[in-house]
Amino acid sequence: MPGYGIATTGEGLLPWSWAQERLAASRNYWVVTLWPDGGLHSMPVWGAWDGEALWFTSGRRSRKARNVAGDPRCVVTTEDAGNPVVLEGRAAIVTDIDEIERVRALLNAKYDDSYPEGFLDPARNATIRVEPHRVFALRHDDFTGSPTRWVFDRD
Numbered sequence: 001m002p003g004y005g006i007a008t009t010g011e012g013l014l015p016w017s018w019a020q021e022r023l024a025a026s027r028n029y030w031v032v033t034l035w036p037d038g039g040l041h042s043m044p045v046w047g048a049w050d051g052e053a054l055w056f057t058s059g060r061r062s063r064k065a066r067n068v069a070g071d072p073r074c075v076v077t078t079e080d081a082g083n084p085v086v087l088e089g090r091a092a093i094v095t096d097i098d099e100i101e102r103v104r105a106l107l108n109a110k111y112d113d114s115y116p117e118g119f120l121d122p123a124r125n126a127t128i129r130v131e132p133h134r135v136f137a138l139r140h141d142d143f144t145g146s147p148t149r150w151v152f153d154r155d
Contacts, residue, residue: 012145019137019150022085023049026078027111031056031130033067033074033091041067047076048106054087054130055103057120065126068093076130082140089132095122103127 026049032042043064047056054076058065068074072090094100100120108115120127132152139146 012142014137014139014146014148016150018139019085019135019148020049020051022078022080022083022137023054023087026080026085028079029054029056030077030079031064031074032076033064034071035063035067036070044079046107046111048103048110050106052131054089054132055106056128056130057103057107058126058128060122060124060126062126065093065128068126068128074130083138085135085137087130087132088134088136089130091128091130093122093126094129095127097122099129100127 027046028044029047030042031045032040035041041063045056045058045064047054049055056076068091072092074089074091076087076089078085094103100122101117104115104117104120107113119125132150134152135150137146137148
């Protein structure tokens with residue numbers, strides 16, 4: 001972050017567990033996808049972090065689901081702007097019923113909800129997995145010492 005006086009020694013960098021805790025705990029996420037013309041589309045969603053990817057669901061015909069189907073590049077952020085985690089990655093619409101049911105169980109547990117079996121029927125709803133490529137995070141109380149970036153090798 002040029003110009004902000006950010007530390008360059010590596011002291012104060014955040015552990016990956018710090019980012020994962022926030023990815024798991026965030027109640028709401030902002031998802032940014034790309035329109036077919038390259039324009040940006042941002043929407044809030046409920047979601048769940050499973051330790052490897054961020055999952056969310058949407059109507060199959062929603063703009064974000066159609067955008068993901070056309071271009072998997074996306075950004076997902078936690079709702080806390082004071083201690084943000086920003087995940088840049090590639091999204092995929094998952095149609096495997098076992099995976100979809102696992103995500104339904106994750107969402108039901110996280111949001112204390114009771115989406116019934118079959119609620120995420122892939123004919124009507126898109127279950128979307130976002131694998132991180134780059135993740136950026138910082139702590140508000142250590143703005144100049146904590147900015148941390150993780151880069152994941154993905155095919």
